[in-house]
Structure formats: structure tokens, C-alpha cells
Amino acid sequence: MPTLGADMSVGILSSWLKKPGDTVQRGDIIAVVHTDKADVEVETFASGVIERMLVEPGSEVPVGTPLAVIRESGEAEPTAASEQEARLMISPSARELAHELGVDPAEVRGSGPGGRIQRKDVEAAAAARDPARPPPSAPRPAVAPQAPAAAPSADDRGAAMRRAIGAAMSRSKREIPHFYLGHTIDLSRAMSWLTESNVHRSVSERLLHGVLLLKAVALALRVVPELNATWQGDEVVRHDDVNIGVAIALRGGGLVAPAIRHTDELSLDELMHAFRDLVTRARRYSLRSSEISAPTITVTSLGERTVDTVFGVIFPPQVAIVGFGAVVERLWVSDGQVLPCPVVSVSLSADHRVTDGHRASAFLVALDRLLQEPEEL
Amino acid sequence: MTDDQIREGVLRVLAGIVPGADLTALRPDLGLRDQLDIDSMDYLNLAIGIHEELQVDIPESAYDQLETLDDFVRYLAERTSGST
Numbered sequence: 001m002p003t004l005g006a007d008m009s010v011g012i013l014s015s016w017l018k019k020p021g022d023t024v025q026r027g028d029i030i031a032v033v034h035t036d037k038a039d040v041e042v043e044t045f046a047s048g049v050i051e052r053m054l055v056e057p058g059s060e061v062p063v064g065t066p067l068a069v070i071r072e073s074g075e076a077e078p079t080a081a082s083e084q085e086a087r088l089m090i091s092p093s094a095r096e097l098a099h100e101l102g103v104d105p106a107e108v109r110g111s112g113p114g115g116r117i118q119r120k121d122v123e124a125a126a127a128a129r130d131p132a133r134p135p136p137s138a139p140r141p142a143v144a145p146q147a148p149a150a151a152p153s154a155d156d157r158g159a160a161m162r163r164a165i166g167a168a169m170s171r172s173k174r175e176i177p178h179f180y181l182g183h184t185i186d187l188s189r190a191m192s193w194l195t196e197s198n199v200h201r202s203v204s205e206r207l208l209h210g211v212l213l214l215k216a217v218a219l220a221l222r223v224v225p226e227l228n229a230t231w232q233g234d235e236v237v238r239h240d241d242v243n244i245g246v247a248i249a250l251r252g253g254g255l256v257a258p259a260i261r262h263t264d265e266l267s268l269d270e271l272m273h274a275f276r277d278l279v280t281r282a283r284r285y286s287l288r289s290s291e292i293s294a295p296t297i298t299v300t301s302l303g304e305r306t307v308d309t310v311f312g313v314i315f316p317p318q319v320a321i322v323g324f325g326a327v328v329e330r331l332w333v334s335d336g337q338v339l340p341c342p343v344v345s346v347s348l349s350a351d352h353r354v355t356d357g358h359r360a361s362a363f364l365v366a367l368d369r370l371l372q373e374p375e376e377l
Numbered sequence: 378m379t380d381d382q383i384r385e386g387v388l389r390v391l392a393g394i395v396p397g398a399d400l401t402a403l404r405p406d407l408g409l410r411d412q413l414d415i416d417s418m419d420y421l422n423l424a425i426g427i428h429e430e431l432q433v434d435i436p437e438s439a440y441d442q443l444e445t446l447d448d449f450v451r452y453l454a455e456r457t458s459g460s461t
Contacts, residue, residue, distance in 0.1 A: 199436070199437070203421075203424050203434050204425045208417055208421060251395065251397060251414065252397070275418075276418065276421075276422075280422075304417060
């Protein structure tokens, strides 16, 4: 079961899309998992032949639990036990404890041989997360088959989503020492370039200004790469891939923040296509596991509702979130003249364990500079 | 194309963009954004859908004058007149 985001520790396997004997390639969608936030299409991370399924549809499955055995090309016949333990690098006992304590094994640093996660590692992770949290009275089973659930009502889904968001945000504010910076950026050049560019595009190829902001954030992360990172165990892990999580408001409330992978490498047209596709699927509650597990930073925008500034709460285990307000006309001094200009307020919420105000301000300066040269994005 | 046909076409596009919305309760003289909680991505999808449904290309420069269902009907009627 892949990571389903900071606010999800379990999912319900809705259906298998493959069967034993099927050949799969890395990235193929093999199953659908229901969570409080979306129906997640699970992609396989290995290529080979499916040996057998380990989980029945309708089962509630903790994150990190093996779902199936895949025999890779040239690989000897596996045994279930060795396959499970080697792939996860976590002992069955530790996995059970992680589930019991609500700890995501993917975020635990293993101290055993080869980084294997042991019970003490899980206990340490739980204690670090919340020292005051009492242990539960009774452990839950690792895999609890149950009757397939009926499709949730909008009210049920909304309530479950609020609980999930609340849990993740509470954890964030409890564990992450946030600090906040704000900056206002003149978007005159960017908006003029966008308007001119869209005149020459067909309606289906038009760009939204949000795409310029996303690309600029992605490129600014090359200048301050420590913000493109996740906090794992007790240390920060920087990522080479820039996978920006995009906060998407859902109909009737709630939000998700799936990733656009390799945001920095996409052209504006490719990014617009990916952005539109992601928003459409998110609002249909249909996302892919890699989109949920991949974000290395999040961008949120509340400009649609004319909000000036948003100071976001970091999505664990990420270490930063960038917030944009509305693009508004303001009197702006430029080259000694006071002119009405489109400007946007940008905020950065960052993890003080990872960086500080000096470096974080360098990120905002880089972002500003990039948006002054929109044709280079 | 009549105004009613245009209105039905726009509503068909909206139904695809906001599947759960009760479009029968939509006030044609009030803004779509507030009534349907739609954003710029939805507006872009609406423009794309209208292009596909009614073969009218709405330029970005016209977005500001298109806030209500009546605005869309009026704007599109001027550009589809004589098509039926």
C-alpha cells in the first residue's frame, strides 16, 4: 500500500485491475484504493509477472502493507515472507506496531541492518511525533477484511476529509517549527506576456497565470534546493526531482494536494495540460498513488476569492509551502513613476529545522526575478 | 440558433464541469462564479466546452463581460445569429 499522504494511514482496497499471471510494467495501475480524500489508482513500482494477490477487495490496509507479489524478470520464485520483509525493510512486529501507533513506516528511519526498521525505531518516531500521546488500548489487525463499503455520501466524505485534514494539519503545527515570510511581486511583465501569448493560442491551449507561478516556483527551487525536501525520521532529505503538490479545492469543501511530477522540466504547455488534468481528476476523486506520495513542496493559491495573502500550513513530511494571493491592481513605483500594476502577494511557510529566513528570502527573490522574465519560464 | 438552444448548450457544458450542481436552481441574472463556486480553471473549461458545443471561440478579453448565464446567452447569440 503506497503512501497516501500525511493525512492517510490506511486505505480500503476497492478492486484489483490485474490478476495473477498478468505481466505489468512499472507505473501500471494495478488496483484502486478508497480513501477519505479520493479513489486512488495504485501504480506498481516494479515490472514483472504478478505471482499472487495478498489482500482481498474490501480490506482495510495500512500504508506499507504489501498488496501483491510481483516476480521480476530473472528473479527466482519468491516466498511470501522473504518478499514482504525484504521490500519493506521492516520487521512484521515493527509494522504491526507502526499501524497500532499510527506511524507511517515510510517516514521512519531504520536502525537495523541495511536500514531495516525495528520496533524501537517505530517507538522513537511515535514519541518524537507526540510524547504525550498514550498508547492505544488494543491493537488493530494489520489487515481486516470487511464487506466492501457502499459509496460514501457527500456529507460522509466531507466529514471524513475534514478529520483527515485536521489530523495532518494538527501534526504539522505540533511537529514543525514554522516560520513565515511574505513578499509582493510586480506581475506586469508576466501578465502582459500571458495575455499576448494567449491571443495566439486556441481556446484549448490557453494558459492560466497559475501555470507561470508554478513553473517559477519550480525553477526557484533550483536556487534554494533545501526547500525541495522532506523530513524523514530526524533528518532532512533533499530531492532531485521537483514534484510540486498543487492544493486543489474540491466541490463542497475540502482539498487535496497531489503532485505534478518534474514540474521544473515541463514546458508551460505541458505544465498547463498536466495542471488541467490533475484538477479535473482531483474533483472527480480519482488520483494516482504516485501523485499523492510524490510532492516535495506544495503551492496553494486563494487568489480566486480575492484573498490578498495566504500563510499556509506545511504538509508533512514536506518542509515548505508557497502561498499566492489574488493578482490585483495596485499603485506601484517603478523607475521613478507611480503606475497601476498587477501584483501578487506570495508567502513562504518553511520548516526552521531545515532552513532559515536568510535562505528562504533568497527563494522569494529568485521567484520574483523569474517572474520578470516570463518568456524564459 | 435560438436563445433557448444556446442556453441549453451552455447548461450542458456546465453540467459536465460541475456535475453535482442543481442547474435548475441557477439564477440566470446572477454570477456563475458565486452560484456554482467555480474558478478560473472552470471558466477555461467552460470556454473550451462552448467552443466544442457551439463552435464559438470566446477570447480571453471577453471574460470580464461574461459573469452570468444571461451574459453568455447574449454574447453567444450575437455570434451564432443566422446559423439556423
